[in-house]
Amino acid sequence: MKPSRVVPVVLQLSALVVALGTGRLAAAPNEAFLGRWALTLPNGAAGWLEITKEKGYYDGSILWGGGSVLPVSSVVITEDSLIVTRTKDVQRKDASGKVVRTQQYTEAISAKFGEGDTLKLNQLVPKVNGTAYDNAVFTGQRIPALPARPDLKKVKFGAPVALFNGKDLAGWKPKEDKVENAWKVEGGVLSNIVAKHAPGTPAKRTANLRTEKDFEDFNLKLEVNVPAGSNSGVYLRGIYEIQVFDSFGKALDSHNMGALYSRITPSVAAEKPAGEWQTLDMTLVDRHVTVVLNGKTIIDNQPAAGCTGGAMWSDQFKPGPIYLQGDHGTVSYRNLVLRPVVK
16 A cells, blocks of 8 residues: 655745744844743643754754643744744545545744743644634743752751542542543542543543642652553642653653653653552652652652643742642552642
C-alpha cells in the first residue's frame, strides 16, 4: 500500500509578518523577548513559552495547555515584535475514513510588549479547509529568573498535616464541576475507579480531585498503587505534575513514574511493577523539586522552569492545592501527609 503523501502548506515569512501586523523587518531585534513567559491561553488554560538565543540563533519551546513542552518551528524577533510558529499535521480522509494524505498547517503566535513585563499575544491559526484564519488574543507574564538551589538542610518544615483521613473525602473536592466524580474511599484507600471500556474506544473521562486548602512550599509523602497500563499524577501547588505511571521496565524518560512531567527525567529507574504500592516523597522549595521514589532520589533539588501540562494556572508563585489526576485511569492513594515550609 502506498504511504500517505505529506503536503506542506508554505507560508512565506514576509506574508506572515504582514498578516500579523508587524509590517516590516526590524533593524535590530529586541532581545527583551528572551526568557521564560507564563501564558494565560485564549481558553484560560495555563501555558508557557521560553525564547532562547544560542550560537546566534533564536529558538523556543512552548507548552500549550495540556501535554508536553515542545519545541517551536521557528522564532523571529523584530524591533518591536516576537513571532513564533508551530506546525502540526492534519489528516485528510476519504469517505471510508482512510487517510489519503497528511497536510501540514502552520499557526503563528505574535507578541508585543504590554505594560511592565507583560506580553500581548495573538494566535493566528489557518482553518483546516484553508478558507480563512482563526484569531485569538491572550497574555503573558515574564517569569523571574530561577533562584539558586535552596539548601534543604536549612529549610524548616512545620507540623505534619494529614490530607486524607482514611474514611471519606473530607478536605477534598472535584477539580471539575461538570465531570463525573469516580473517587471513592474504602478500607483506608482513596481510589479513582474508572469503568472498563471496549477495546479501541476512549475511556470515559472522570474528574480530578483537589484539596480544598492551598499550599505554598512543602514536603509531601504518600503511597500510590497504579494498575497495569494506567496513568495518574500528583500536582504540587496545582501546577507541577509529578508523574504516576506504569513505566516499570521502560527506558528513562521525562514521562515516567516520578518525573516532573515532560520537564525533568528521573536520574534512575526506581519504580515497582504495576499493582504494587509505591512511595513518593516530594519536596517543593523555591521553585526547585526533589523526588524520592521507593527510597531512591530520582530528582535531586532541580529547578522547575515552569508549569506542566494540565496546570491550573501558569503563575509559579501563587499558592495552590494538591491535586490528583483522575482523568487518565484507575489509581489508588493512601497515607498522604504534608509538612509546610515554615518561613
